Amino acid sequence: MSETTKTISRDQFKILGKSVEKMESIARPSLTFWKEAWRRIRLNRVAYFSLILLVAYVLLAIIAPLVSPYKFDQQDASAMREGFSAAHWLGTDNLGRDLWVRVWMGARVSLAIGFIAAIINTVIGTILGGFCGFYGGKLDMLVMRIIDVIYGIPSLIVCILVMVVLGPGIQSLIVAMVVVGWTGTCRFTRGEVYRIKEQDFVAAARVMGEPTFKIIMREIIPNIMGLLITNLTMAIPGAIFQEAFLSYIGLGIAPPNASWGVLAKEGAKMLQVAPHMLFVPAFFICTTVLALNQLGNGMRDAFDPRLRGTE
Numbered sequence: 001m002s003e004t005t006k007t008i009s010r011d012q013f014k015i016l017g018k019s020v021e022k023m024e025s026i027a028r029p030s031l032t033f034w035k036e037a038w039r040r041i042r043l044n045r046v047a048y049f050s051l052i053l054l055v056a057y058v059l060l061a062i063i064a065p066l067v068s069p070y071k072f073d074q075q076d077a078s079a080m081r082e083g084f085s086a087a088h089w090l091g092t093d094n095l096g097r098d099l100w101v102r103v104w105m106g107a108r109v110s111l112a113i114g115f116i117a118a119i120i121n122t123v124i125g126t127i128l129g130g131f132c133g134f135y136g137g138k139l140d141m142l143v144m145r146i147i148d149v150i151y152g153i154p155s156l157i158v159c160i161l162v163m164v165v166l167g168p169g170i171q172s173l174i175v176a177m178v179v180v181g182w183t184g185t186c187r188f189t190r191g192e193v194y195r196i197k198e199q200d201f202v203a204a205a206r207v208m209g210e211p212t213f214k215i216i217m218r219e220i221i222p223n224i225m226g227l228l229i230t231n232l233t234m235a236i237p238g239a240i241f242q243e244a245f246l247s248y249i250g251l252g253i254a255p256p257n258a259s260w261g262v263l264a265k266e267g268a269k270m271l272q273v274a275p276h277m278l279f280v281p282a283f284f285i286c287t288t289v290l291a292l293n294q295l296g297n298g299m300r301d302a303f304d305p306r307l308r309g310t311e
Contacts, residue, residue: 047295106263192224
């Protein structure tokens with residue numbers, strides 16, 4: 001028995017179990033936070049399609065009026081209230097103006113107002129919320145009481161009052177939206193800064209003698225940047241819809257200039273005669289707002305660190 005055991009060498013055995021090389025190998029390349037977020041957005045088909053649709057709308061708003069044979073205010077008495085055709089892809093309005101070019105001229109106004117107002121609101125809200133959350137005290141109390149007063153008045157009434165004072169126009173619309181639009185971002189940022197300012201890396205920055213402004217801008221704000229971008233994406237649809245509503249009730253862009261709200265207002269008057277005049281701008285308003293909401297949901301999931309590595 002002992003002689004048989006001696007003749008068995010180690011080479012005759014095959015070691016089974018965990019592979020050290022496989023365990024130490026990198027399954028996929030290391031990605032930065034932004035690259036990982038972009039990868040997750042691309043994996044989310046609904047959010048990725050929404051992004052492509054929004055990019056297409058922006059490009060058409062820039063290019064379509066330039067290459068169209070019609071001008072947005074060009075009237076044609078012989079082509080009034082025409083339906084879809086080869087000459088007029090989206091038909092014409094009650095003055096014979098081509099709806100294709102007017103829709104994309106309106107997209108320039110509506111998208112520009114939505115994006116600009118949302119960005120300004122985000123910047124103002126982030127700065128005020130950051131300082132209120134970091135310093136607290138009298139500044140925090142003052143800003144929070146101002147927000148409480150603004151919240152106590154319906155935002156639509158405030159916008160209408162501002163528009164009545166300033167008159168119709170793009171600048172007036174943006175000012176009206178900014179007056180009430182920064183409050184939500186300010187409260188959100190304040191809460192996040194309250195949570196983050198007690199973290200160890202902020203304490204280390206204080207010990208190293210960094211100024212407060214640099215701590216807020218370099219240490220705190222970048223850590224909530226993903227949430228701020230998501231909040232911005234979700235705020236743009238509200239601004240677009242608000243512009244459309246104000247233009248619909250006559251407080252927005254003055255004709256013959258076009259916006260989606262102006263087109264919807266003109267189409268509502270001709271609903272029984274030429275329903276396409278209302279359905280066309282309504283379609284673009286709805287698809288844009290829906291795409292922005294779906295993109296915002298996708299970005300919220302992509303920037304959420306709790307969901308990383310679950311796929």
